Amino acid sequence: MYVVTGAAGFIGFHLARALLARGAAVVGVDDLNPYYDVGLKHARLRHLTDLSPTAFAFHLADVADAAAFAAAVGRYAGRVTHVLHLAGQPGLRHSLADPVGPVRANVLGQAVVLGWASDLPALRHLVYASSSSVYGTGSEPPFAEDARADGPTSAYAASKRGAELVAAAFASARGLPVTGVRPFTVYGPWGRPDMAYYEFTRRLLAGEPVRLHGGGRMRRDFTYVDDAVAGILGVLERPPGPGRHPVYNVGRGRSESTESLLRHLERLLGAVARVEFVPATAGEREVTEADIARLRTDTGFEPRVSLAEGLERFVAWYHGYHRGRP
Numbered sequence: 001m002y003v004v005t006g007a008a009g010f011i012g013f014h015l016a017r018a019l020l021a022r023g024a025a026v027v028g029v030d031d032l033n034p035y036y037d038v039g040l041k042h043a044r045l046r047h048l049t050d051l052s053p054t055a056f057a058f059h060l061a062d063v064a065d066a067a068a069f070a071a072a073v074g075r076y077a078g079r080v081t082h083v084l085h086l087a088g089q090p091g092l093r094h095s096l097a098d099p100v101g102p103v104r105a106n107v108l109g110q111a112v113v114l115g116w117a118s119d120l121p122a123l124r125h126l127v128y129a130s131s132s133s134v135y136g137t138g139s140e141p142p143f144a145e146d147a148r149a150d151g152p153t154s155a156y157a158a159s160k161r162g163a164e165l166v167a168a169a170f171a172s173a174r175g176l177p178v179t180g181v182r183p184f185t186v187y188g189p190w191g192r193p194d195m196a197y198y199e200f201t202r203r204l205l206a207g208e209p210v211r212l213h214g215g216g217r218m219r220r221d222f223t224y225v226d227d228a229v230a231g232i233l234g235v236l237e238r239p240p241g242p243g244r245h246p247v248y249n250v251g252r253g254r255s256e257s258t259e260s261l262l263r264h265l266e267r268l269l270g271a272v273a274r275v276e277f278v279p280a281t282a283g284e285r286e287v288t289e290a291d292i293a294r295l296r297t298d299t300g301f302e303p304r305v306s307l308a309e310g311l312e313r314f315v316a317w318y319h320g321y322h323r324g325r326p
Contacts, residue, residue: 001079005029005063005113006086008041010192011129011183013048014229015084020052027076029069030087031062033105035094036193043321044190063087063109070116080120082236085113085128088163091156091194093281099155106159107166114170114178125177125239127232130164130247132184132221132288133157141255141289145182145247154283164247171245179240181232184251184290188225188310189317196258197222197311200265200273201318210273212258214280219255219287224305224313227252231292234299251290252303264308268315 002019006012007028016026028048032041048056059072063085073080089105110128117126135143137151152158163180170176187197203210212218231250240246262273280286295301305313 001025001027001076002082002084003027003029003073003076003080004084004086006088007048007058008032008045009086010190011186011225011228011232012084012086013044013190014188014225015086015232016048016056017051018229018233020048020055023055025055026057027073027080028056028058029061029063029072030058032060033089035089035091040190040193063113064104066112066115069112073116077120079122081122081124083113083117083120083123083126084232084236085110085126087113088129089156089159090192094156094194102156102159103162106156107162110163110166114167114176117178118170118174118176123177125179125236127179127181127236128163128167130180130182131157131160132182132249132251132290134161134164134182135285135288141287142253142291143249143289144291145249145294153285157283168245171240172243175242177239178245179235179238180245180247181235181250182247182290183228184221184223184249184288186223186225186228188314190321191225191314197261197265197314198318200262201269201315204265204269204271204273208274209276210262211276211278212262213278213284214286215277216257216259216275217286218258218280218284219289220258220261221251221253221255221289222261222307222310223250223252223290223303224310227303227305231295231299231301234295234301238298248295248298249290249292250295251292253290253292255287255289256307261307261311264311265315268312
C-alpha cells in the first residue's frame, strides 16, 4: 500500500494516478489548501476516484497537524510499504508575503510525516519532494546534488532545505529509509495555475498582457510531469542503505528561456502576446538547470518529452478542462 501526501496537488496527483495504473492501492492525503483554485484540486481527486474507486482512498488532513494526520492514516499503518510525501506549501513569490506558511507546512509537516513513517512495521521506502530552489547563493548551474545549498534566497527555499536536514536526521538517528528529490520546474496537464506556462496561456487566450520577469532573460529547466513522475518512481524503487539519505535532482537537464516558453504558447494558441517586461522577483535565480547524471546512473532515467511537445499536451488539456469554466 502507498500513501501519497499532497494527492490533490499537481505532482502528487500524477504520482497517485501512475500508481493506480499499476494496480496499487493508494491512500491520498491533502488539506485542500486554497493557495490556488480548490476546484482544480477537487477535479483531480474525482479523476483518481473514477480511475479506481476501490483502490483509491482519500482523507482530508493537514500533515503539519500531527493528531489530524495520525487520525487520517493510522488505520493503514500495518499495510503501508511506501510513502510519497508531496504535501507542502509551494511558491517562492508567495513566501515573500507569508514566510511562516512554508516553514510550518514544509518543515513541521516533514517532521510529522517522517515521525509517523518511522513506526511503520512494513515500510520499505519514503520519498519526499524538496525543490530546486535549495540551490541558492554560492552555487552555479547546472546544479549537481553536492552543490552548495546553504545560501537560501527565500523563506520557501529555506523551508525546503530545512526539510532535507530533518530527513537526514531521521535517516541517521532512526534508520528511516528516506530519499529526497529536487524537482525542476515541473509543468503539464492538471498543472498549477500560479506557474508561468499556465498563467501565460490564460492571459494569451484572454487578450491580457503577459508579464516576463527579469526582462525575458530567465531560464528554467522545464520538466514535463510524466518525466518527473518516472524519475521519482525510479527513485522510490531504490531504497537507501541504513543511515543513508540520498538526494536526487529530477529535471530535463537543460534550460530554456521563459521567452521561448511564451513563443511556443503563441504558436499553439494562435495568439500574439502583448509583453510587459518586469523585474525579477527577489530571491529568483536567473537560470536553473539540473545535473541529472546521478539519477541517470542510479535509475536509468532519461527525460523523453521536449518543451514543445509537453506544451502541446498541456494546451490540449487546458482547452478540455476549461471549456465552460472561467
